[in-house]
Amino acid sequence: MDVVKSILNSEIERINRTEGRDGKARLNVEFFVNHPWLCLAMLVGYIAVGIVMYASPYMGLGWFAGFTVFLLFMAAMLLLEIKPTYRYEDIGVLDLRVCYNGEWFFSREISSEAVSTLLSSGAVDNRFKTHVKSIVEHKGSIDFYDVYDLARRYEPPTKASGTVQVA
Numbered sequence: 001m002d003v004v005k006s007i008l009n010s011e012i013e014r015i016n017r018t019e020g021r022d023g024k025a026r027l028n029v030e031f032f033v034n035h036p037w038l039c040l041a042m043l044v045g046y047i048a049v050g051i052v053m054y055a056s057p058y059m060g061l062g063w064f065a066g067f068t069v070f071l072l073f074m075a076a077m078l079l080l081e082i083k084p085t086y087r088y089e090d091i092g093v094l095d096l097r098v099c100y101n102g103e104w105f106f107s108r109e110i111s112s113e114a115v116s117t118l119l120s121s122g123a124v125d126n127r128f129k130t131h132v133k134s135i136v137e138h139k140g141s142i143d144f145y146d147v148y149d150l151a152r153r154y155e156p157p158t159k160a161s162g163t164v165q166v167a
Contacts, residue, residue, distance in 0.1 A: 002123075003118075003121050003123040003124055004118065004124065004128075004147060004148075004151040005088060005151070007114055007117055007118055007121075008088055008091075008110075008114075008144060008147060008148065009088050010114075011110055011111060011114045011144075012086045012087065012088055012144075014111075015086060015108065016085050016086055019083065020083060021083040021084065021085045021086060022083065022085060023082065023083070023084050023085045024082070025080045025081070025082050026080070026081050026082070027076075027079055027080065027081070028079055028080070028081035029079070031079065046071065049067070050064055050067070050068075053067060086104055086105075086108070090104075090105065091105040091144055091145060091148045092105065092145060092148055092149070104144075105143065105144040105145045105148065106143055106144075106145050107143065108143060108144055109141040109142065109143050110141070110142055110143065110144060110147060115132065115136060115142060118132060118147070119132065119133065125154045127154055128150055128151065128153075128154040131150050131154075132146075132147070132150065
């Protein structure tokens, strides 16, 4: 299990590094680049609403300023992009972290280099290797959860401490 965990950890570190997953918030201007006409239409709509707000007798410059501040705040929040870091400890955990990270361990495949490292390791159980080969043969690849689940299944049982608890 320790060999499998270290291989999965190195694979997770490689993915985090290559995809720039650091959990920090960044401004993503890709929307402006991909949809310039939609952005222009939203600006025209903002100007139209501003004219109506300014010209109406029950609203005025204060309401228009508040509307502008709210609109700028919401635009900034919607343009933030956070790429969460993947961690070994999140594999198989179904709690609030799934809302943030998603169930990435079901959809992310392990590289062929990591699979060959697993299959060539002498510390890995042969039944585990056979099962991994079978999954790769049938699916064409293997994901993190498959390896994690197999490692737990073929983990040698822990030794009992030899003490008995009397209730």
